[in-house]
Amino acid sequence: METKTARVERTIREWMGSGKLAPGAKLPSERALVEELGIGRTALRQVLARLVAEGVLEVRNRSSYRVPAPDGEQTHGGATTSGELEPWLIHGSRPVYNNRWVKLELVDVEPPSVPRFEHHVVRLQHVAITAVLDDRDRVLMLWRYRFVPDRWGWELPGGIVDTGEDASTCARREVEEETGWRPANLEHVVTYQPMVGMVDSPHEIFVGTGAEHVGDPTDVEEAGRVEWVPLADIPDLMAGGQLMGSGTLVALLHVLATRRGAATTSA
Numbered sequence: 713m714e715t716k717t718a719r720v721e722r723t724i725r726e727w728m729g730s731g732k733l734a735p736g737a738k739l740p741s742e743r744a745l746v747e748e749l750g751i752g753r754t755a756l757r758q759v760l761a762r763l764v765a766e767g768v769l770e771v772r773n774r775s776s777y778r779v780p781a782p783d784g785e786q787t788h789g790g791a792t793t794s795g796e797l798e799p800w801l802i803h804g805s806r807p808v809y810n811n812r813w814v815k816l817e818l819v820d821v822e823p824p825s826v827p828r829f830e831h832h833v834v835r836l837q838h839v840a841i842t843a844v845l846d847d848r849d850r851v852l853m854l855w856r857y858r859f860v861p862d863r864w865g866w867e868l869p870g871g872i873v874d875t876g877e878d879a880s881t882c883a884r885r886e887v888e889e890e891t892g893w894r895p896a897n898l899e900h901v902v903t904y905q906p907m908v909g910m911v912d913s914p915h916e917i918f919v920g921t922g923a924e925h926v927g928d929p930t931d932v933e934e935a936g937r938v939e940w941v942p943l944a945d946i947p948d949l950m951a952g953g954q955l956m957g958s959g960t961l962v963a964l965l966h967v968l969a970t971r972r973g974a975a976t977t978s979a
Contacts (some may be wrong), residue, residue, distance in 0.1 A: 716751055716755060717751070717755050720749045720751050720759050721763065725768070727835060731777065733779050734921040735780065736779060737779050738779075739779075746974060751916075754827060754968075757826040758774075758829065759760070760777055761824075761826045762821065763891055763927070764777070765800075765826070767861040787829070794924070798824045801822040802822075803820040804834070806816045806818050807889070808832075812835070814835070815834070816833075816834055816835075817835065817843070818832060834910060834913060835911075837872040837913060837916075838873040839870055839873060839914070839959065840873055840879045840883040840916045840917075840918060841869070841915065841917055841918070841960065842869055842884075842918070842963070843891060843918070843963040843964060843966075843967050844868075844887055844919075844921070845921055845967065848940075848942060849944070850940035850947070852868050852870070852891055853866045853940075854891070854937065854938060854942055855939065856936030856958060857936065863956070865953075865954050866955050866956065867956050868957075868959065868963055868964070869887045869890040870883070870886050871885075879959070882919070883898055885921065888926060889931040891929055892925060893923040893925050894923060894926045894940075895920030895923045896922030897921045897922050898918045898920045898922065899920075901917050901918065901919055901966050902917045902962065903915065904962060906958040906959075917966065919963070943967065945966065946968060947968070950964070
């Protein structure tokens with residue numbers, strides 16, 4: 713059953729999609745929204761804060777909500793950002809659950825023009841994932857079972873960066889442990905957060921080349937089946953839902969986009 717806040721968020725998004733709230737338009741006052749949408753002011757402010765955090769709305773002078781407009785943005789190297797938004801204030805946090813693998817916190821936050829509230833934050837491990845390529849346009853992958861989604865699929869080798877370990881060292885180690893291949897060269901391409909609204913888990917993506925086979929995988933539980941998969945097959949595997957994990961998707965999308973860009977430049 714849809715919650716009241718989810719219904720209100722959906723309604724505001726529908727107003728924007730239908731043109732009722734055009735780019736640059738100012739939202740009605742909180743009092744008007746409370747009456748029209750049938751929601752309490754505190755719950756409404758939480759909805760508005762989420763939309764601001766996602767960039768769907770912008771707030772000015774801590775009270776006026778607007779739909780972002782192109783002429784209200786500043787351009788920096790091809791990207792756009794609003795210069796008038798304020799960050800959330802963080803007043804502290806308290807642990808709810810904590811072990812080696814996962815930490816759950818309640819963080820005391822105060823978004824602009826919204827009363828303070830506690831936001832759940834899940835803190836996971838720092839991980840490194842590597843797409844190892846050969847000179848035949850193939851990528852080194854693992855076919856393995858994941859019990860959480862209860863399915864088999866293709867993944868790139870990767871794992872947790874140990875305390876005090878460099879991410880690139882972890883990337884090399886995980887490739888060798890899980891596949892039996894050792895990349896000669898590694899290039900770091902991006903660090904990203906897979907669920908930035910609630911989960912803190914830095915993911916470091918590497919691309920490796922010049923791999924040498926040094927033996928069988930030593931991490932048998934992680935390995936599954938090791939294969940060199942043609943890059944030409946990746947779009948179909950992606951469309952068929954056979955690629956598992958955001959790190960695998962981000963790394964392979966980077967590889968495909970880079971190669972397509974190089975081919976276009978060459979042409």
